[in-house]
Amino acid sequence: MAExxxxxxxxxxLVLRRRDDGALELRVNGVFVMDDRETASEELLASAALEAVRRPERVLVGGLGLGYTVRALLADSRLGSVTVAEIxxxxxxxxxSGLVPSILxxxxxxxxxxxxxxxxxxxxEASVDAILLDVDNGPDFLVYNENSAIYTSSFLTTCRAKLRAGGVLTVWSSSSTEALESxxxxxxxxxxxxPVPVRLQARDETYFVYQGSS
Ligand SMILES: C[S@@+](CC[C@H](N)C(=O)[O-])C[C@H]1O[C@@H](n2cnc3c(N)ncnc32)[C@H](O)[C@@H]1O
Structure with a gap:
């Protein structure tokens, strides 16, 4: 492992390291958040939103990470612009600086x-076509305790108010969560x-994407 x-x-x-298997890994606040080996669910977060909206003119992404969700958005020629909020x-x-392959x-x-x-x-209000949230390992595995507010109906109501008609809110989670679905x-x-089946460092796991449409 090389830091x-x-x-x-x-x-x-915040730690960026190269694992012995060659993967680039990001840890936030001591928590493994992702690597560049298994990125299917981060990309599916983007494709689920892109499939659901007619014209993705303006998209907001919460959480830059290693940039896979944003890269998947950029691959769609219909995309107008994407704003990434990164804490x-x-x-x-x-x-x-190029330590992480850039999409910027x-x-x-x-x-x-x-x-x-x-x-x-x-x-x-009513200014974006999609809001994509991937800032934790989901509501059950937060990287910061304050992020718990993100998965409440209060913040989701704020998100809905910012969506244009036909817009979507899409949320990534590493676990199945009835509270978020509700x-x-x-x-x-x-x-x-x-559900998104993934292979994570020789383990089979399932990640989840939750989506609501306005
Ligand atoms: C799992 S990574 C995102 C992965 C990203 N979807 C990708 O494809 O690489 C989570 C990111 O969210 C950021 N983050 C955590 N809490 C945040 C918050 N409240 N607002 C904005 N960014 C946040 C972390 O610093 C980290 O970069």
Whole structure:
């Protein structure tokens, strides 16, 4: 295991490392959040939203990570622009300096360093076609305790108000969560749950994508 970069913020530690199997791995606040070996679910977060909206002119993504969700959005020629809300400035810096393969040089990408809750709250009403949230390992495995507010019907209601008609909210989770399904159903009237089989360091796992449409 070789450490590539390490940074500390008021929330905790951010570590980027190269595993012995060659994978690039990101840990946030001591928690494994992802690697560049198994990225199917991060990409499916994007494709589920892209399939559900007619014209993805403006998209908001919560959580930059290693950039796989954003990269999958950029592969769709219909995409107008995507704003990424990322709370850790050092991660954005590592991507800008090339320590993490960058998606930031695409003119359609904008980055806001901040908490996705504040970034969504600042959006004008009915201004985006999709909001994609992947900031934790899901509501049951938070990287920061404060993120628990993201999965409540109160914040999901704020998200809904920022969506244009026909827009979608899509949320990634590493576990099946009835509480999130119920919150999305309460706010959007229905919740589509998509299980994603993944192979994680020689283990078979299932991740989940939750989606509500406005
Ligand atoms: C699992 S990674 C995202 C993976 C990403 N979907 C990809 O494809 O690489 C989670 C990211 O969310 C960020 N994050 C955590 N809490 C956040 C918050 N409240 N607001 C914005 N970003 C946050 C973390 O720093 C990390 O970069």
């Amino acid at each position: 590539i970069a390490r940074a500390r913020s008021e929330r905790g530690e 850790e400035p050092d991660l954005v810096g590592w991507m800008r 040089d695409d003119a359609r990408v904008g980055v806001v360093v901040g908490d996705v809750r504040a970034v969504v709250a600042d959006l004008p 919150a999305v159903t309460t706010v959007f009237g229905a919740c589509q749950v998509t």
